[in-house]
Amino acid sequence: MRVIDRCNLTILGEPGCETLAHFLAEQQVEITASLPCYLEENVDKQRGDGVFQASLDGLRRLNTLGYGLPESGLILNLVYNPLGASLPPDQATLEQTYKEQLATRYGIVFNQLFTIANMPIHRFGSQLLSRNEFGNYMSLLKNSSKPRNLESVMCKTLISVGWQGQVFDCDFNQMLGLPLGGEPAGLIHLGELLDADFSGRPIRVADHCYGCTAGQGSGCGGALVQEATPQATTAIQQPVTDR
Ligand code: SF4
Structure with missing residues (x-):
């Protein structure tokens, strides 16, 4: 059975949840995680102060376990949703931008970007x-x-x-x-x-x-x-x- 964890990345570093990422990897659970932007200002404005850095920590933890890496079999997909009352942009174009920005700015990799309407x-x-x-x-x-x-x-x-x-x-x-x-x-x-x-x-x-x-x-x-x-x-x- 295909199981997807709809993940709030910040949970991965919460006290008591430190082993969660490892458990998900062991169980080969696919992860779909929200990251509404690759810019700290935008994420913190939408989700709250400190959420962006905590999300990056979660993504680094997942990458270290193999999530998002080619051939690992551990799928890490990210979710973008618009910052305001508009429809999402073209998914393929935005995925390319996310991949470039997250790799060059933070060394983070992932499989696919999903755009979702608010x-x-x-x-x-x-x-x-x-x-x-x-x-x-x-x-x-x-x-x-x-x-x-x-x-x-x-x-x-x-x-x-x-x-x-x-x-x-x-x-x-x-x-x-x-x-x-x-x-x-x-x-x-x-x-x-x-x-x-x-x-x-x-x-x-x-x-x-x-x-x-x-x-x-x-x-x-x-x-x-x-x-x-x-x-x-x-x-x-x-x-x-x-x-
Ligand atoms: S169409 Fe309605 S029921 Fe179906 S996934 Fe969307 S919100 Fe859920």
Whole structure:
């Protein structure tokens, strides 16, 4: 079974979690980790002071174990999400820039970059509300939604498992505490589903799903369709200023 750890890099250096990276490597777990920029100013502005350096420490720890290195078999993918209320840029172009910048600035290597649209939920949703941008962002997502992306949204082939073993249609639904579609009784534990057939099961959807179907589409595997959206590729070249 292919297992992906949706990793917050800073956790790898937290007290009590020092052996986590080694455990993941031993188990051949694929790692998909958020790094919204290769510039410290941008990451700390979005995620909080010190997050960038802690993330670099996590990446160095993973590289030392072989993650991201050719032929190691240990996959390390990074995730970019826009700093503001816009759709992600072209994934392939940005991946090239990330690879060059992280290698030359910090000596860090990784396999692939995934661009993911910001979901209008939780912290980003709150930011949108506080800036009175929520309605505009939802309109952007809805107006950019492409029916073709419905074929490959990640909830059709992946499930998300919380740290306590509860199963969700995706990690966004997990963040919202939304139980599997077709499960009105509430949250289901992985142990109850090990032999279950997921074919044809309903998926729980809501307005945030437009975040997966807008533009080139997005999910934990990055863009669903590769297409050029050059308007946003320069958005991370310089540190953001106050919005
Ligand atoms: S947010 Fe909606 S469309 Fe996207 S993966 Fe989850 S359930 Fe599927």
